[in-house]
Amino acid sequence: MTGLLGPAEIRELAARLGVVPTKKLGQNFVHDPNTVRRIVTAAGLTPDDVALEVGPGLGSLTLALLPVAAHVHAVEIDPALAGALPETAARFVGPDAGRLTVHRADALRVRAAELADPAPTALVANLPYNVAVPVVLHLLAELPSLRHGLVMVQKEVADRLTAGPGSKVYGVPSVKLAWYARARAAGRVPPNVFWPVPNVDSGLVAFTRREPPRHDVPRERVFAVVDAAFAQRRKTLRAALAGWAGGADRAAAALTAAGVDPGARGESLTVEQFAAITASAPTVAAPEQ
Secondary structure (H helix, E strand, O other): OOOOOOHHHHHHHHHHHHHOOOOOOOEEOOOOHHHHHHHHHHOOOOOOOEEEEEEOOOOOOHHOOOOOOOOEEEEEEEHHHHHHHHHHHHHHHHHHHHHHHEEEEEOOOOOHHHHOOOOOOOEEOOHHHHHHHHHHHHHHHOOOOOOEEEEEEHHHHHHHHHHHOOOOOHHHHHHHHHHHEEEEEEEEEEEEEEEOOOOOOOOEEEEOOOOOOOOOOOOHHHHHHHHHHHHOOOHHHHOOOHHHHHOOHHHHHHHHOOOOOOOHHHOOOOOHHHHHHHHHHHHHHOOOO
16 A cells, blocks of 8 residues: 555645544544554455445545555545545545545435445444444445445444443444444554544454344334333343333233343343344233223
8 A cells, every 4th residue: 555644644634625623523533554554454355345434534544445445435524525535535546546436425314325336345434433333333224235344433432332242331332233243343543543632542343244133023123122221221121121012011021922031131132132022022912002
């Protein structure tokens, strides 16, 4: 890889564009070429992969993706950054810049039809801290073409996304990501590779798409059960799911039918068990009108 951005290039680009990083958009620009090389290597892209990058900013990671991917879709909400990215790519990577399509869009609202030519197969991104989890979940739901990915997020968020049942940080993000993919921690990134320097470490999360645990219950219904279970995580599932089931006794019946102890708590359950509870709901009498 050549033509990557260092601290001097980052400052020069930002000054030329009049860009000041904002907390509102979660902007922290990577200025260390070794870090972007590490991310691209860990992402395991093949020459056939179509990369989707969210929040490319000044282009640090984009420039590293263009020589190794068949195409790169970059989704950027900031109009100044989106407008400047093609020129930056042309300046630093030359002919490979022709593989880039920039979308001036909100990643939380982008649709598959906007990214269809060609369809993304890999999500590789330094995600804005403030929207990292909803962005990952939205894109996995919206883009069935995504087969794998590697994202950089706040270390605390990375721990939650990759946690397993029984962990203190296992929760809603852990279970919902597990519906779509198998995830694992892929390393830590120190604050000093960013401008401005955040006050937390970052973490890399790698994931590989998997089949949903069940096809006989809608994802939305399973996620509603997950949300209810963790809304009051200190309560037993019998109590936490009472509102969902129409009463504590009905919740207990649904749990028992799914082979789950009504006295258990949400943090001990796998995504497969949450799906089984959802599937058992028809066996519970409907709430009285």
